[in-house]
Amino acid sequence: VTRMLKKIDFFLNKKVKSLKILSLWKLNRRKIMDLLYSFIRKLFWKNLIFNFKTTLTQLRDFSSWLKINKSKTPFYLFFNIMATHDPYFSIPEVRKYFNLSKMDFRVVKNIVFNSRKKLDSINLNSKHLSEEEIKTIEKVYNSSVFYSDLILKRILSILRTFGIEKNSYLIITSDHGEHLCNHLDHYLWGHFTNISVYRSLLKVPLLIYNRNFKQRKIEKQVELKDIFHTILHITGVSEREVNCFKLNKSILNQINTDSEPEFIFGEYIKDERVLINKVNFLNRFRNKIKRNLILKVLNNIYFLRNNNYKYIKYNDAIEELYDIISDPHEQINLVHKNLEILEIFRNKVAEFIANINNPNILKKIMTEIEMNFIDKWSRNLTLE
Incomplete structure (x- = not known):
């Protein structure tokens, strides 16, 4: 589809002189692409789910690469294991173990492959x-998690086969969680909801493995962005050698020193193109959609949490406050019941946002090229 559209782009730009035709094509190109993608997905959905080989191919390539490079300099490898991403890929052995039929996958297919309309x-x-x-969605999702476990087992097996497991560090995590439609998930599904920064989306696995580590479960909060500092810590570099490395932000250092970040801040800045599509959807169903959901869709989301509370702010439209000790799934909004805590979190969020929007603070953590860019454009730059 992509190749075909590029050829059409090339042909029109070279042969067609009419600005009207060119502008019509640009306006409708995305719709045509979505229609073609949707058609192909629906036609070949069984192939997409049941013949998914990407990660297994990566593992074969990994083994071949290690045969050549295992005795050379240290290396860093990144695996993108897609099994748990919708439409929740699997292999025959796993499907048999979970007693899954093609009809079970059809439930997922009917939603995932119907563009975004069904999810919306x-x-x-x-x-x-x-x-x-x-129940079907949960069963299919759990099978894909089990498949991911098998892939990780295979990665460890490869490292052992080549005799490099003892010198290796594995960091296993995810870029997002998943809502699975039940009441604890606020009846949301997927991860691209436009309205959620709830627990199901943010609480992801994080395992750091080395053969010499003693097994421990860390109860304190950590930030995924600190994996950057953790990897640098593992390499043995110092803060003097790499000025963007902060030892106190390494998760391993936090474990060893029994420390943690006092607050964790996050943001969900809405993409303008996505918002336009959502507004069109909201216009069609505005009589049925709750007003607070409309505000959640249209506003950027910021959140702040510590080990006891979590505060969510949809610009200046909606606020939510949860006691995540007694209410871990964030069902009871305390925004009108605990004004003292609310004020502390409000002020902290304002402080974080002010720091993000301050180019002078950004310069301290940027490369020289990025700093020059900021200097050049800072007069006209407004960061949101």
Whole structure:
């Protein structure tokens, strides 16, 4: 599809002189692409789910690469294990173990491969799925997690085969969690909801493995962005050698010194193009959609948490405050019940946002090229 569209782009730009035709093509190109993608997905959905080989191919390439490079300088490798991403890929052995049929995958397929309309009708139109559908989704998702476990087992096996496991560090994590439609998930599905920074989306696995480590479960909060500092810590570099490295931000250092970040701040800045699509959806169903959901869709989201509370702010439109000790799934909003805590979190969020929007603070952690860019454009630059 991509190649075909590029050829059409090339042909039109070279042969067509009419600005009207060119502008019509640009306006409708995205719609045509989405229609073609949707058609192909629906036509070949079984192939996409049941013949998914990307990660297994990567593992074969990894083994071949190690045969040549295992005795050379230290290396860093990144694996993108897609099994748990919708539509929740699997292999025959796993499907048999979980007693999954093609009909089970059809439930997932009917939602995932129907572009975003079906997901929007669940997440924005508050259209709840049946209990049977929710159980099927959970079963299919759990099978994909099990498949990921098998892949990780295979990676460890390869490292042992080549005799380099004892000198290796594995960091296993995810870029996002997943809502699975039940009431603890606020009846949301997927990760691209446009309205959520709730626990299901943010609480992801994080395992740091080395053969010499003693097994420990860390109860304190950590930030995924500190994996950057953790990897630098593992390499043995010092703060003097790499000025953007902060030892106190390394998760391994936090474990060893029994320390943690006091607050964790996050933001979800909305993409303008995505918002336009959502507004079109909201216009069609505005009589059915709750007003607070409309505000959540249209506003940027900021959140701040410590080990006891989590505060969520949708610009200046909506605020939420949760006691994550007694209410870990964030069901009871305390925003009108605990004003003292609310004020502390409000002020802290304002402080974080002010720091993000301050080019002088950004310069301290930027490379020379990035600093020159900021200097050049700072007069006209407004960061949000």
